[in-house]
Amino acid sequence: MMMPRLTLITTLLSTALAQDTFWKESFKLDFSYDANSKQGDGPNKWGNVNVANSEWRQYAVGHELFDLNIGNNECTNRIRPSPIPLRKTDACSDEHELFTRQINDSDCTRDDITFELTPHTLRAYFPANDDTCERPTIEMDGNTGDPFVLTWMEVHARSEHVVDGRRYDAELQMVHMGTSNSDDEMAIVSILIDASAREDHAEFQYLLDQWQRVASDQTAKCGETTRSLRTREDVVQNKESRRVQQQCTGKDCGPRRKMYPYSMWPSVWYFRYSGSLTTPPCSAIVNWRIVDKEMLISRRQYKQLTTLLTVNKDGDCQDDTVLSATGENFRPLQNVNANNQNVEHCTKADFGVFQYAADQQ
Secondary structure (H helix, E strand, O other): OOOOHHHHHHHHHHHHHHOOOOOOHHHOOOOOOOOOOOOOOOHHHHHHOOOOOOHHHHHHHOOOOOOOOOOOOOOOOOOOOOOOEEOOOOOOOOOOOOEEOOOOOOEOOHHHOEEEEOOOOEEEEOOOOOOOOEOOEEEOOOOOOOOEEEEEEEEEOOOOOEEOOEEOOEEEEEEEEEOHHHOOOEEEEEEEEEEEEOOOOHHHHHHHHHHHHHHHHHHHHOOOOOOOOOOOOOOOOOOOOOOEOOOOOOOOOEEOOOOOOHHHOOOOOEEEEEEOOOOOOOOOOEEEEEEOOOEEEEHHHHHHHHHHOOOOEOOOOOEOOOOOOOOOOOOOOOOOOHHHHOOEEEOOOOOOEOEEOHHHO
């Protein structure tokens, strides 16, 4: 007797969760960030990558909400390429910020995240469904109000996106899957990182600490030792003052508090455009939002980040990274397709911070 589709999906999902890991070596594709790779798999050859066993395809199978439009390799497709250069002079047609829902007691916290080292980045995965906790979501202007569910965070050094000719030290990307009428799309909210602060960024340090633990466990299993850089686990609060747009009346109205990890956003304004994944299969299904104010971290934190990117090992305890020769993992800039990408920059001149009553904070 054939198993019903929903039951089969639930079974697959339960199996994946039971393994207590999201990243699997079977997801590894034959590509690298090294333009001079001896294997000939650098960024200019990504169009040749066989994506049949892509994690994107397999991850979608494991969840009934996600039906990503992942087909063949699109790395040579120039319709909606990513990343692209951004300009602060671009106009904005959005009417509101990225909406986040009200904070609940059942929300996922930092303790619900699974941290992974992969050959091409560091990942922090949220649970695969809402049975464990309620995952963070965003709603974007122009997307019919369908929520996009935060699935994982990953880091790139240096930044993939460039603003007015400046490439930042790193980029933290929050990857969301679409639901309902948008279940074949994704939304990625990116934070550009400047490593010039005199003090550590405490919330970012928490991520580094968890990846450091994974790295230490990995090397210990391989009979090796690894030097842990100094760690901190403080929590900081965003004290930035913001201009608000009046959306309700009364003295108790104010901007909604952001749940974790949106509390790390340095601003509510952003660059936006229609783009693609920045790794194979480079599918053109991504709604990009790049926060227009950078996050400041210390040079020590940047050193720890770039070191962690280099330490991943495979099941045979062999070094397993696909970084460039200089230890970086960003895709080269692509040419903007102005007719299809709708590149914009939304600032406080376009809209303020939406306000909510005190009981809806």
